Amino acid sequence: MFRFFLCSLLLVVTLTASAQKDTIQIYVSTHLADSNTFEITMDWPLNPAAVQDIKLPVWTPGYYQLMPYSKGIQRLSITDKSGRPLQWQVTGDHSWRIATKREKQIRIRYQYKTERSFVATSYIDDKRAFIRPTSLFFYGDNYLDLPVKIKLELRPGWNRVATGLDSIAPETYVASSMDQVYDSPLLMGKxxxxxxxxxxxxxxxxxxxxxxxxxxxxxxxxxxxxxxxxxxxxxxxxxxxxxxxxxxxxxxxxxxxxxxxxxxxxxxxxxxxxxxxxxxxxxxxxxYNVKRIRPIELGPFDYSKANRTNSLWVSEGLTVYYESILLYRAGLLNRQDVIRQWQQMIERYENNPGRFNQSLAASSRDTWEDGPFGKRGETISFYEKGPIIGLLLDLEIRSSTQNKKSLDDLMRHLYYTYYKAEGRGFTEAELKAACEKIAGKNLDELFSLIYTTKPIDYGTYFSKAGLIFQLIPNQAKPENRVQFTENPNASAAEKQILTVFFQ
Ligand SMILES: [Zn+2]
CATH class of the missing domain: 1.10.390.10 (Neutral Protease Domain 2)
Structure with a gap:
């Protein structure tokens, strides 16, 4: 049984602009910053045919953990346009149902208490306010596509707002949808x-x-x-x-x-x-990689539950792999720096007993329970094994195509085919097929390293790039060390792999 609540009218109406037709208007006041509290008004046009459920997301895209966002909601009041209270009921931890008749618009007013400055949560004090929109703003399944206007009220002395949203007037921002709002945090203050x-x-x-x-x-x-x-x-x-x-x-x-x-x-x-x-x-x-090149499970987002995918090793792992490559190409790292990073990432993985317990695909799927970086010792992290697979895949593609292709071609293929041409994410089968097409060979062996816990035959992969791989037991610490040496007996073609890599 649900209990109905009558909302209160304790708050003073401060919204000056009335809602325009079919636009969600959000007004954020910072005048309660001293108590770490936002004050929010959402004016919401209604589709009379729809069930009027409003929800708060349970997660933020990019941070794959369930978040107790609704805990911050206080003094929720829902009225019609004239200020007449509407009945509503709590229907879940993150959802509310509003009893409406023929209202064309509702006003949702509430305070939101914040506790912690963190990128996945909202936070406000008297010096600054950070809005993580998924934590702070309601959505409705029937209203995600409506345009949105956000008006911020800044405290005296606060001089700037940082956001990816376009501004149409001072402290006023527009978005084409709630999805865009959820993709656009705002920071304001000094x-x-x-x-x-x-x-x-x-x-x-x-x-x-x-x-x-x-x-x-x-x-x-x-x-x-x-x-x-x-x-x-x-x-x-x-x-x-x-x-x-x-x-x-x-x-x-x-x-x-x-x-x-x-x-x-x-x-x-x-x-x-x-x-x-x-x-x-x-x-x-x-x-590029996760916001546009994305596993098919990651978009359109379902904000009401965990969005599981096996492929965070692509989204996070390959992004880690490209860190040192991009810094090298920017002239900010040298060849030795990059190879040292390869050594370190393999050491981190090989010194984690969790590698016997969990595959790379499972570490992605189970991140909602294991935490963003896994449970070291028990499970693995796609941030650690993912870039290793990226490196092996890159070497495999370069070797099998005589340096004509590389992992760069895979990233471009995924971007231009699935994001730009088809406007969607890739499936696991499409990803493997794309890798095999670019490499010109079957990659069952390499892909088995993603779906199983079997040991990685590093020697074979690195020999293709003229490197001798050694895992050296470290007597001083219970940790093994990785060492690469250039193989003087490598073929010209093998030596050419790293020459081209570091051009
Ligand atoms: Zn990342």
Whole structure:
């Protein structure tokens, strides 16, 4: 049995613009920032024929974990256009049903209490607010395609908003659908912007909160080289503009179609290593690989449940694999750096007993239970085995085509065939067929490494690239070490693989 609640009218109506026909209007107030609380109004046009269920997503695309987003909802009130309360009932952890008659529009008002600054959650305090739209805004199955207008009310002294959405007026943004809203986080507050740059007329911006003190101009110069190398690989920049959104100190990043929200400070960049650039390259490359090139299960999204796929090793693993390649092509890593990264990624995998328990496909499918990086020791991570399979596949394609093709051709094939021409994701069978077509050979053996836990015969794959692979037991620590040496007896064709790779 469901209990019906009468909503209250405790909140003062602050929305000035009335809802336009068939547009969802969202108004976000930050005046309760001191209590870490957003105040939100959604004006929603109704289709009288539909069941009026409203829902909050249970996950965020890019972060494959169930999230208790609805816990933040407080003081929910639903009225008709004139302010008359409507009855509603809770129908699940993330869903509500509204009893309507012939209303053409409803107003949903609520507060949302936030607790934690993280890329997959919304957060507000008196210095900044980050909106992860999946956590904060309701949707309806019949209303995902409606255009949306978002109006933000900023606190005094807050100077900027960072988002991938287009602005039509100060602090006012539009989206063609709720899917686009869910793909477009917004950061506002006292923010800093690094020097932007344009490539092929597309502006690339980097805006962040509390980024610290570092050489922002140098970072952007190096980032431009990475984005140039990525554009050369894929052939085009498929957006009008792109924004890096730095939400402050912490860990993690989530990719969107024309933005990425990242935990970021310049501290790591100041140390002179390349981890920051690898991280940025990773998040940036995702706008091709996973946002556009995607397993068929990942879109259109079902926001009401876990969206399982066997293929996160492609979306995440190959993205990790391309980090060092893109930095190398941008002139930011040398050949030894790249080979060292190969060694390290194999060591991480080979020193994890979880490799005997879980296949790569299963690590993708089970990530909703195992966590984003697996349970080290018990299971594996597609972030670790995925790039290894990417490397083996790349070497296999290069070797079997006498360097005429590479993994680059696979990425372009998936992008131009399934995303651009067919507007959909790829199936596992289509992926294997594409790999085999490009390599010109059967790849059952290599693909068995994705679906089973059998040991990887590294020696055979690396010998095709003129390398001797050794797994050396380490006496000092209970961890094995990987070593590559160039094989002086390799054939000219074998030696040519790495020569072309590092051209
Ligand atoms: Zn990623």
């Amino acid at each position: 923010l800093t912007e690094l020097p932007s740059f344009s490539l092929e007329g597309k502006q690339h911006r980097f805006i962040g909160y509390e980024m610290g003190s570092f050489d922002g101009a140098l970072l952007m110069k190096q980032l431009e080289k990475i984005i140039l190398a990525t554009g050369r690989l894929m052939g085009e920049y498929p957006y009008k503009h792109y924004t890096f959104i730095g939400i402050g100190p912490g860990n993690g990043g989530i990719e969107q179609l024309n933005s990425t929200a990242i935990s970021f400070t310049g501290d790591e960049f100041n140390k002179g290593g390349k981890r920051t650039l690898s991280f940025l390259a990773h998040e940036y490359f995702h706008h």
